[in-house]
Amino acid sequence: MRIPERGLGREEILGALEARKAHDLDWRSGRVWGYVYDPGPEAASLIKEAFTAFLSENALDPTAFPSLLSLENELVSMAAAHLRGDENVAGNFTSGGTESCMLAVKAARDYAREVRGIAEPEIVLPVTGHACFHKAAHYLDMKLTTTPVDPKTYKADPRAIADAIGPNTALVVGSAASYAHGVVDPIPEIAAIAEERGVLMHVDGCIGGFLLPFFRRLGWKHPDFDFSVPGVTSISMDYHKYAFAAKGASVILYRNKDLRRRQIFVGGSWTGYTVLNPTIQSTKSGGPLAAAWAILHFMGEEGYLKMARTMMEMTGKLVAGIDAIPGLRVLGTPETNLVAVTAEGDLNVFHLIDEMNARGWYIQPQLGYCGSRENFHLSVNPASERWMDPFLAELRECADKVRGTPPSEMAGTLRDMFKDLDPATLTPETFRQMLGMAGVSGSALPERMAEINEV
Numbered sequence: 001m002r003i004p005e006r007g008l009g010r011e012e013i014l015g016a017l018e019a020r021k022a023h024d025l026d027w028r029s030g031r032v033w034g035y036v037y038d039p040g041p042e043a044a045s046l047i048k049e050a051f052t053a054f055l056s057e058n059a060l061d062p063t064a065f066p067s068l069l070s071l072e073n074e075l076v077s078m079a080a081a082h083l084r085g086d087e088n089v090a091g092n093f094t095s096g097g098t099e100s101c102m103l104a105v106k107a108a109r110d111y112a113r114e115v116r117g118i119a120e121p122e123i124v125l126p127v128t129g130h131a132c133f134h135k136a137a138h139y140l141d142m143k144l145t146t147t148p149v150d151p152k153t154y155k156a157d158p159r160a161i162a163d164a165i166g167p168n169t170a171l172v173v174g175s176a177a178s179y180a181h182g183v184v185d186p187i188p189e190i191a192a193i194a195e196e197r198g199v200l201m202h203v204d205g206c207i208g209g210f211l212l213p214f215f216r217r218l219g220w221k222h223p224d225f226d227f228s229v230p231g232v233t234s235i236s237m238d239y240h241k242y243a244f245a246a247k248g249a250s251v252i253l254y255r256n257k258d259l260r261r262r263q264i265f266v267g268g269s270w271t272g273y274t275v276l277n278p279t280i281q282s283t284k285s286g287g288p289l290a291a292a293w294a295i296l297h298f299m300g301e302e303g304y305l306k307m308a309r310t311m312m313e314m315t316g317k318l319v320a321g322i323d324a325i326p327g328l329r330v331l332g333t334p335e336t337n338l339v340a341v342t343a344e345g346d347l348n349v350f351h352l353i354d355e356m357n358a359r360g361w362y363i364q365p366q367l368g369y370c371g372s373r374e375n376f377h378l379s380v381n382p383a384s385e386r387w388m389d390p391f392l393a394e395l396r397e398c399a400d401k402v403r404g405t406p407p408s409e410m411a412g413t414l415r416d417m418f419k420d421l422d423p424a425t426l427t428p429e430t431f432r433q434m435l436g437m438a439g440v441s442g443s444a445l446p447e448r449m450a451e452i453n454e455v
């Protein structure tokens, strides 16, 4: 494709863009359990307006746009207070959880090198820790060791972490909460071990950090995870998940400025302007900052508390409803609005997911890994309230319908054929062949994904 020779009209362009959405998830229906965090139409239109008002302002240089600096400072300061940090806590606004976590890893790596003289700093991460830490290790060329979790609660095992810490460990990570099972790791125990061993500790509060303090006020119990816990040295928290900000909004916080300093990049060794980047992005829109600031002021603590109450009640209803369906079981005991559901006996979880998706629900498959059975993930939103009863009713119908469907033969055949294949030697040709056998050609995915998920 080439850039069109002549420009098109406004209506034509906007119409063409709208038409592109035809096959996207219809998240406004509310029948979508993931990806979109929907605060309702009034808040959504405010976010859009705030975003576009700052769309062209560039957060590259805070001296040129002091408005953006003040928005960032306030967003960081509100996050620090929300997570019980004192006046020493310092941080930045970032584009998302991945950037926040990557910066925490980078700061820990450089702290280990500069303060402890470790040449090749390493990370210790429970198997339930988010994949972005593997990505950080990959990008920053660090070794990462995973540790097992409790097979019933899916929480990190502090003793396994203590065993995994070695002389090169720079950082241990705990989740509050974990994405897959919605549980909070025993942060006080892990942080005490980290502190005793002279290792930094990051709490990944990307998805749970914002709502957990509200849930606690409503009486839902979880371990302490914030700056009130000695030994916690950094926390990531996304505004673009359950604070309902526009996408591109997260914060990374450090216990003090000395730690934060290690994430900053300064570069003057070229012929252009001096680069002073506290975060990974350089040129960036002011839109996400303005939209995040707008939604926090629109909702206020009162508004979030009200939404948290709805989500807490709906999660309770969801868990009870699922437990009442034969063959379905919730993994662990969710401490936030995230639920993992597995199927047992003659009920195949992937066929159930396909059946629900065919009826217009979107639920997310999670593959089996390290003691966590294959399951599907549900993120409860305020909008879920309208759909809870029909969802549970249809889930029961679909479970009845697919119960007894045998596991796919093709999956078994493929597994046998490729069981000795080393992924590192997988050529594009072999990969195309595998996809072809699984019914995938070109860029089109099959309607039903059960067999692919099984493989």
Ligand SMILES: *Cc1c(COP(=O)(O)O)cnc(C)c1O
Residues within 6 Å of the ligand: 095, 096, 097, 098, 099, 101, 130, 132, 175, 177, 178, 179, 204, 205, 206, 207, 208, 238, 250
């Ligand atoms: C979503 C998430 C991340 C990554 O955040 P992105 O905004 O998708 O980059 C990291 N950790 C946890 C626990 C998450 O849920």
